[in-house]
Amino acid sequence: MFKHLFTLIWNKKKQHALLILEMIVSFMVLFAVFTLIVYYYTNYRRPMGFRYDNVLAVSWFAPPGSNTNKDSTYNVFQSLRRSVTSMPEVKGMSYVSTNSPFSVNTTNNGITYNGIYQMAHYYTTDDHFPQTVEASMLEGRWFNANDALGKEQPMVINDVLKEKFFPNESAVGKTLELNGQQNRIVGVVQTLKDKGDYAPLTAGTYKRMDDSAFLSRILISYQPGADAGFESRLFRTFSNALKTSTIEIERLTEKRVAMNNTTLIPMIFLLVVGGFLIVNVALGIFGVLWYNVSRRRAEIGLRRAIGATGYGISGQIVSETMILSTFALLIGVFFAVQFPLLNLFDMPSGVYVTAILLSVLFIYLLAAICAFYPGRQAAQIYPAVALHED
Numbered sequence: 001m002f003k004h005l006f007t008l009i010w011n012k013k014k015q016h017a018l019l020i021l022e023m024i025v026s027f028m029v030l031f032a033v034f035t036l037i038v039y040y041y042t043n044y045r046r047p048m049g050f051r052y053d054n055v056l057a058v059s060w061f062a063p064p065g066s067n068t069n070k071d072s073t074y075n076v077f078q079s080l081r082r083s084v085t086s087m088p089e090v091k092g093m094s095y096v097s098t099n100s101p102f103s104v105n106t107t108n109n110g111i112t113y114n115g116i117y118q119m120a121h122y123y124t125t126d127d128h129f130p131q132t133v134e135a136s137m138l139e140g141r142w143f144n145a146n147d148a149l150g151k152e153q154p155m156v157i158n159d160v161l162k163e164k165f166f167p168n169e170s171a172v173g174k175t176l177e178l179n180g181q182q183n184r185i186v187g188v189v190q191t192l193k194d195k196g197d198y199a200p201l202t203a204g205t206y207k208r209m210d211d212s213a214f215l216s217r218i219l220i221s222y223q224p225g226a227d228a229g230f231e232s233r234l235f236r237t238f239s240n241a242l243k244t245s246t247i248e249i250e251r252l253t254e255k256r257v258a259m260n261n262t263t264l265i266p267m268i269f270l271l272v273v274g275g276f277l278i279v280n281v282a283l284g285i286f287g288v289l290w291y292n293v294s295r296r297r298a299e300i301g302l303r304r305a306i307g308a309t310g311y312g313i314s315g316q317i318v319s320e321t322m323i324l325s326t327f328a329l330l331i332g333v334f335f336a337v338q339f340p341l342l343n344l345f346d347m348p349s350g351v352y353v354t355a356i357l358l359s360v361l362f363i364y365l366l367a368a369i370c371a372f373y374p375g376r377q378a379a380q381i382y383p384a385v386a387l388h389e390d
Helices: 002-011 013-045 070-085 129-133 145-149 159-165 230-241 252-295 297-305 310-336 338-342 349-379 383-389
Strands: 055-061 090-096 108-113 116-125 137-140 153-158 175-178 181-189 204-208 217-222 246-251
Touching (some): 013 252, 055 252, 070 090, 070 230, 108 159, 230 246
Antiparallel strands (some): 055 246, 153 204
């Protein structure tokens, strides 16, 4: 049977070449769409690694030249901390750099260990960060005031960076080179998904802020039952302490939604384009099959005249389409597997493999649906009518 189908397909190879090309293009478009969907879904399922509800991000923008006195900056920060933490609604407070959770700001630095170079996110914060956002320590501890007395700078890394440099050993006590300085690892924290639900987990380092450093953002966690006037009182506290600065208070829950929307817009656009192309490909496959059935009425009528059943004719049309789909998928899969083999776009291999399987299943389903109705129409051709028309 297959030999007969291959012979029929080979005899009409010029007509089928366009159909195969159409399926290859459709497969590659589907592969791109499914790759993004699987990639975002895989990232979405990973834990956030910190608490963002009931957490405020307070930013202030000081006039140029107003924060040059380090002693004054230290006193203002300490006074502000006492005022904020004395409020009954406040659970924790931490000074952070501007690349705080769900911020569009990003700071990267190169880390070197035993000659291996790795880019990583670079965060600056204080001793109270893990308590404020409920981050989980996996090894060692967070830095504290005693670390300021050591010769080497303390550093906390996340588990993604730990797996790259120390996959089968403890990272605590090891030293990493950053900006030409040796930094001693005191702890490993669970990776924070701070760029939204769909962002990948990336390597990161946390450095302890100097007592005289100026950080223009604070994270404040508060009790769930805080009343509506809490933010007003908090704003007045900051305005009194930072008289010449502009104060902005944002909720991390709202910043998370905004960050997710920014990530989803390109995917939605690609889905719309992919859906439009798939509809056009489906119409093209349906039209080509319909045209082939119309041109093969005499052949089909002759097969019915020598005893072929309607189910046999319908099955032949669908089988031919499935074989053509297999030819197209073999070529398409050949190009698709190059992505995980060459590690293009630095995505996990599992994402590409899953996207390939989903694309193959979708193409087979699409081809079967498009072939079903023309096959059914071919099965209803009467031998006498078809031979008379010919």
